[in-house]
Amino acid sequence: MDVAAAVALARFGLGARLGEAPPSDPAAWLAAQLDKPDPAAAPHPDSAAGLAALLADRRAKRSGAAGGQVRALFRAAGDAESASLRTAAMPFRERLVWFWANHFTVSLRRPPVHAVAFAYVREAIRPHVTGRFADMLLAVARHPAMLLYLDNAASIGPDSPAGRLAGRGLNENFARECLELHTVGRDAGYTQADVTSFAAMLTGWGLDLQAPDPGFRFFPRRHQPGAKTLMGRTYPEGEAGGEAALRWLGTHPATYRRLAGTLVRHFIADAPPPDAVRRLAAVLHDSGGDLRLTGHALLREPAAWRPAQKLRTPFDYAVATLRALDQPADLLAVTTRLGQPWLTAPLPDGWADDAATWGDGELLLRRADWALAVAGHAEAFDAEAVAAATLGPLANDATLAAVRRAGSRREALALLLASPDFQRR
Secondary structure, eight states, X not given: OOHXXXXXXIIISSOOOTTSOOOSSHHHHHHHHHHSXXXXXXXXXXXXXXXXXXXXXHHHHHHTOOOOXXXXXXXXXXXXXXXXXXXXXXXXXHHHHHHHHHHTOOOTTSGGGGGXXXXXXXXXXXXXXXXXXXXXXXXXXXXXXXXXXXXXXXOOOTTSHHHHHHTOOOOOHHHHHIIIIISSOGGGOOOHHHHHHHHHXXXXXXXXXXXXXXXXXXXXXXXXXXXXXXXXXXEOSSHHHHXXXXXHHHTOHHHHHHHHHHHHHHHXXXXXXXXXXXXXXXXXXXXXXXXXXXXXXXXXXXXXXXXSOSBOOHHHHHHHHHHHHTOOOOHHHHHHHHTOOTTOOSSTTOOOXXXXXXXXXXXXXXXXXXXXXXXXXXXXXXXXXXXXHHXXXXXXXHHHHHHHHOSSHXXXXXXXXXXXXXXXX
């Protein structure tokens, strides 16, 4: 394996798998993943099934009966996604799926999200990772997971018929996070008045849990009447006004600059090279937010091919380890143990992916402890063979020497998995 192949597998992919040949043309292998259809290898219940389970559990709780439908659905979906990550044949595309899922965070810290969290990734994120950003933004805004997580399903126009009747009003959570985190960012110059106006545009965007096919529905009686203004632009009342505002935000130059910086930080370096950010922002701008073309542009960045620039997050580290050894595991339990519970970010800005966040000594010690536990279940593996297959030329002489001096196969494998070489991508 040459350096470019090792970087392709670790930096852009999810980590190499023992027994799989490295790509002979790494750049072409990655580029092809952007151009091929998504195999979507982890089928599981859709959001309608999740919402039906949520409603059933709520009714059971009110009647004093046992529920558990959401728990069973969530467990099955998590197992399917864990297996898919471990065996994914298009790992660059898979990395993009989870990158965008983190950008548009929903968190299991809100219990109702359990019902639709994996369906959200499958329905709102996965279909759009090589499409246009504005389409992904709109799919996210309408998805039950986001409507539940940031409370837009409960937002009612105070002057709407429903608002006057119930005495309830706006919830600005989604509008605020959409402006600050998902699109233009604070530097774009929007005001609190813009947040309130944008929230009013999105009133009536809710959930119908009673429908035969439960999911998103626009409720005109909950919508704040009248035209509304966002950052100097006026939009009509109704669902169309909110959609137009989202599409404008999704194609704003400030949005493209922020997205470019986030992509470069994730794939290249904690301190994003300004020239790389500028080039990706230009591709986004010129293509109308085409994420496939942006992915190709990322692959053309020379800095992206420099080895070992990024510390793997606990999620990345867990997936890479399980792929290297083809070991099944409860990924939510593993990532919780390592300090980054899957789909459970504490705040709407998602998980950071820089060394300053994950290089803490206590967190690294957790990795070493888990590596020893994993190695105990994989003593049949030869650590030098695993190093050759997963790191190739990225394994330095000191690491290989420590592996050779180990007193047992388990110790040798644990040393490899806990090494700085394996923990970087």
